[in-house]
Amino acid sequence: xxxxxxxxxxxxxxxxxxxxxxxxxxxxxLLITHRANIANAETNITANLSxxxxxxxxxxxxxxxxxxxIARPATSDHAFRQVYSEGHIPTLxxxxxNLTARIKNVDSTIMVLVDFDNNIIASxxxxxxxxxxxxxxxxxxxxxxDSLEADGVVIINKQPYEIIVTPLLxxxxxxxxxxxxxxxxxxxxxxxxxxxxxxxxxxxxxxxxDVEIHASTFDKTQFDDLISSLNDYQKHxxxxxxxxxxxxxxxxxxxPLDKLRPLHSHDKQSSNPIRTSQADxxxxxxxxxxxxxxxxxxxxxxxxxxxxxxxxxxxxxxxxLATGLISRSITKPLVGLSRGVAEIGTGNYExxxxxxxxxxxxxxxxxxxxxxxxxxxxxKIRQLLGRSVxxxxxxxxxxxxxxxxxxxxxxxxxxxxxRGFTTLSERLSPSELLAFLNDYFDCLxxxxxxxxxxxxxxxxxxVMAIFGAPVHxxxxxxxxxxxxLGMQQALIEFRVNNKDIWTFDFExxxxxxxxxxxxxxxxxxxxxxxxxxxxxxxxxxxxxxxSKNHPYPIIASQNTxxxxxxxxxxxxxxxxxxxxxxxxxxxxxxFNKS
Amino acid sequence: MYIHAIKMSxxxxxxxxRLKSQxxxxxxxxxxxxxxxxxLKISINTQKNQPIESVVVTLERLGGIQQSTSPAPLNIExxxxxxxxxxxxxxxxxxxxxxxxxxDDILHHVYSFSKAKTFDLPLYKGIPNEPIEFDIAGVxxxxxxxxxxxxxxxxxxxxxxxxxTNQLGEAQLTNVSxxxxxxxxxxxxxxxxxxxxxxxxxxxxxxxxxLRLKPSFRSKRQNxxxxxxxx
Numbered sequence: 170x171x172x173x174x175x176x177x178x179x180x181x182x183x184x185x186x187x188x189x190x191x192x193x194x195x196x197x198x199l200l201i202t203h204r205a206n207i208a209n210a211e212t213n214i215t216a217n218l219s220x221x222x223x224x225x226x227x228x229x230x231x232x233x234x235x236x237x238x239i240a241r242p243a244t245s246d247h248a249f250r251q252v253y254s255e256g257h258i259p260t261l262x263x264x265x266x267n268l269t270a271r272i273k274n275v276d277s278t279i280m281v282l283v284d285f286d287n288n289i290i291a292s293x294x295x296x297x298x299x300x301x302x303x304x305x306x307x308x309x310x311x312x313x314x315d316s317l318e319a320d321g322v323v324i325i326n327k328q329p330y331e332i333i334v335t336p337l338l339x340x341x342x343x344x345x346x347x348x349x350x351x352x353x354x355x356x357x358x359x360x361x362x363x364x365x366x367x368x369x370x371x372x373x374x375x376x377x378x379d380v381e382i383h384a385s386t387f388d389k390t391q392f393d394d395l396i397s398s399l400n401d402y403q404k405h406x407x408x409x410x411x412x413x414x415x416x417x418x419x420x421x422x423x424x425p426l427d428k429l430r431p432l433h434s435h436d437k438q439s440s441n442p443i444r445t446s447q448a449d450x451x452x453x454x455x456x457x458x459x460x461x462x463x464x465x466x467x468x469x470x471x472x473x474x475x476x477x478x479x480x481x482x483x484x485x486x487x488x489x490l491a492t493g494l495i496s497r498s499i500t501k502p503l504v505g506l507s508r509g510v511a512e513i514g515t516g517n518y519e520x521x522x523x524x525x526x527x528x529x530x531x532x533x534x535x536x537x538x539x540x541x542x543x544x545x546x547x548x549k550i551r552q553l554l555g556r557s558v559x560x561x562x563x564x565x566x567x568x569x570x571x572x573x574x575x576x577x578x579x580x581x582x583x584x585x586x587x588r589g590f591t592t593l594s595e596r597l598s599p600s601e602l603l604a605f606l607n608d609y610f611d612c613l614x615x616x617x618x619x620x621x622x623x624x625x626x627x628x629x630x631x632v633m634a635i636f637g638a639p640v641h642x643x644x645x646x647x648x649x650x651x652x653x654l655g656m657q658q659a660l661i662e663f664r665v666n667n668k669d670i671w672t673f674d675f676e677x678x679x680x681x682x683x684x685x686x687x688x689x690x691x692x693x694x695x696x697x698x699x700x701x702x703x704x705x706x707x708x709x710x711x712x713x714x715x716s717k718n719h720p721y722p723i724i725a726s727q728n729t730x731x732x733x734x735x736x737x738x739x740x741x742x743x744x745x746x747x748x749x750x751x752x753x754x755x756x757x758x759x760f761n762k763s
Numbered sequence: 764m765y766i767h768a769i770k771m772s773x774x775x776x777x778x779x780x781r782l783k784s785q786x787x788x789x790x791x792x793x794x795x796x797x798x799x800x801x802x803l804k805i806s807i808n809t810q811k812n813q814p815i816e817s818v819v820v821t822l823e824r825l826g827g828i829q830q831s832t833s834p835a836p837l838n839i840e841x842x843x844x845x846x847x848x849x850x851x852x853x854x855x856x857x858x859x860x861x862x863x864x865x866x867d868d869i870l871h872h873v874y875s876f877s878k879a880k881t882f883d884l885p886l887y888k889g890i891p892n893e894p895i896e897f898d899i900a901g902v903x904x905x906x907x908x909x910x911x912x913x914x915x916x917x918x919x920x921x922x923x924x925x926x927x928t929n930q931l932g933e934a935q936l937t938n939v940s941x942x943x944x945x946x947x948x949x950x951x952x953x954x955x956x957x958x959x960x961x962x963x964x965x966x967x968x969x970x971x972x973x974l975r976l977k978p979s980f981r982s983k984r985q986n987x988x989x990x991x992x993x994x
Binding site for chain 1: 911
């Protein structure tokens with residue numbers, strides 16, 4: 170149905186094609202916009218993640234600095250030294266708690282004092298017996314630094330802590346002071362509030378399959394998805410990768426927390442003692458996952474896409490309607506024109522296709538009307554031609570299939586003359602004479618047509634006919650002879666049929682000659698007609714005159730007899746023909762005996 | 764770690780010093796008339812053959828032989844000049860009195876929390892009223908409560924044979940009674956304690972020792988281009 174409509178109706182074809190074009194263009198635009206928006210959002214988030222990582226570092230650095238600002242003066246505080254030297258542990262712990270309370274906004278700061286063999290002297294928090302192993306590498310690192318300080322992330326009591334190590338100076342180093350803050354929910358929330366990104370602190374023991382999440386700004390219900398996505402973190406360190414959490418897409422960046430700060434440049438012991446010592450201690454690797462929501466970033470773009478889609482849909486509908494209307498304005502007059510042309514095709518040249526338009530369709534309708542007029546004119550000419558030549562010849566002439574330029578050709582020329590015309594014209598009134606001549610010529614012309622001859626002209630009571638031109642016939646001589654016989658026969662019937670009207674008797678003499686003549690259109694540019702000229706024509710006319718001297722109504726030349734020998738020709742000897750120096754052999758044909 | 768090592772050596776030497784001084788006293792009474800003496804020339808360098816200054820060199824008598832003479836206590840000064848202790852390393856016999864004159868025009872607060880000697884000289888200017896008696900062998904680390912970078916070491920020995928290397932890293936112990944000794948070296952930056960058994964005869968003994976030092980740590984000093992006082 171649809172395909173049929175498409176194939177048969179231009180209107181539908183135009184509408185469908187234009188709508189499809191608009192659809193493809195709109196779709197392509199939407200797709201390009203969508204992709205550009207996603208690329209843009211990814212670029213923004215990537216840039217934001219980079220900034221977030223830096224802010225995250227700065228936040229940790231800032232808190233580390235706060236710890237150092239408290240720890241450093243404490244390590245050279247006279248009272249603190251004295252308490253340490255006295256060795257009164259409850260007082261020492263109390264002094265340490267007093268110091269940790271000085272850290273603003275961080276309630277969970279811990280402080281531990283260990284000797285150079287990493288034995289815990291005092292701690293503000295309860296620690297298990299293996300706690301010292303977790304920061305052993307930091308002590309080694311501090312020992313190898315000129316500043317005798319170090320910091321890093323370690324897991325204490327299953328909680329990651331950012332720890333600083335500084336020596337207790339009396340005035341030489343006597344012990345290690347450790348201060349640290351937990352990378353806990355409070356920290357990730359603070360970092361997230363500043364950076365506007367989701368932050369998760371996780372670690373993985375070498376022996377474990379799953380990562381362990383210590384703190385995250387994601388809801389705990391999302392932890393399973395978060396863990397399974399972060400399990401792949403090793404493939405994506407130093408890369409941005411996309412993970413799906415609870416139907417939202419997040420771009421994720423992994424920040425190794427134990428690589429946050431480069432080692433001091435003057436450390437000569439190892440290029441990376443932290444990593445080495447961690448490996449020795451089978452220390453868990455600790456990371457921060459910084460995640461920016463692609464879905465959130467794309468939200469404004471999604472709204473834009475929806476608006477664009479709406480605009481395109483509206484545009485599509487408008488295009489559909491407009492195309493429909495435009496195509497209808499084209500096809501509707503075309504239907505009218507088509508009907509008009511079909512009518513003209515049936516031969517009704519009177520039909521007018523009227524389109525009051527100034528455009529191409531208006532021009533087309535004018536052209537069709539003009540064409541109908543021309544066809545009407547041509548038909549009129551054809552009908553007029555048909556009166557002097559056979560319909561067949563007339564058709565061929567109108568179709569321009571016939572060369573009418575001048576050429577020499579062999580044809581057979583026939584002259585038929587009404588004998589006793591002078592007497593007849595005296596007996597009949599002019600109107601009667603004209604009526605008789607019309608009937609008489611009509612009779613002869615029908616026979617000439619019948620044998621494919623062309624009435625060249627009527628000259629008074631005489632008719633001149635040509636056979637073999639303009640349409641070539643091989644047997645033009647035979648056709649002419651048959652036409653002559655047919656004329657005589659027709660005239661007998663004419664006399665019988667009209668004996669009540671035309672009571673007088675009359676005879677018709679016929680001269681036939683076959684010869685090379687010049688055929689073609691002759692006359693002025695504005696007025697010309699197709700005819701033949703040459704001696705052969707004159708001879709035919711003379712032969713017709715010669716028939717008066719013989720008992721045969723049909724006289725032919727030697728050429729005609731040679732060309733059409735299968736008739737009962739009677740040689741009449743040679744005759745002196747006017748205009749000819751030599752005698753001409755002539756032959757008579759009695760139609761009653763042929 | 765060297766602080767710990769120092770502490771270890773302090774406690775060991777304290778015990779042995781006491782025991783040895785008692786033994787030496789008995790031996791001196793028995794064999795005082797027949798002493799043969801020799802010299803010990805010692806040269807101390809780093810691994811890179813750089814001389815080490817201010818290494819305290821002591822000889823502690825071994826083998827139950829009586830100490831020839833008890834070390835005579837001294838009265839010495841450790842000054843504060845231009846916000847530094849001068850000298851930075853001092854070696855004294857047990858029972859010596861040390862005064863801490865402040866020659867700067869600002870106050871200092873000299874202290875020690877060391878087990879060898881704990882004392883506190885709160886803010887003062889000029890010469891404190893009483894000198895401090897260092898009556899236990901060991902090492903006392905001194906500091907100033909006002910200036911973190913100021914530190915000094917008082918090595919208290921219980922032997923008459925002690926010396927401190929000069930700028931060339933050399934020290935000479937003369938007139939040492941022949942016998943078996945433990946050669947003990949101490950330096951604030953030494954990596955580990957150095958003890959070696961050595962026999963002194965009537966000849967001069969020369970010894971060249973390579974001592975491994977660790978990097979110096981010192982609190983940053985105000986208006987100072989260098990933190991390092993020791994090699």
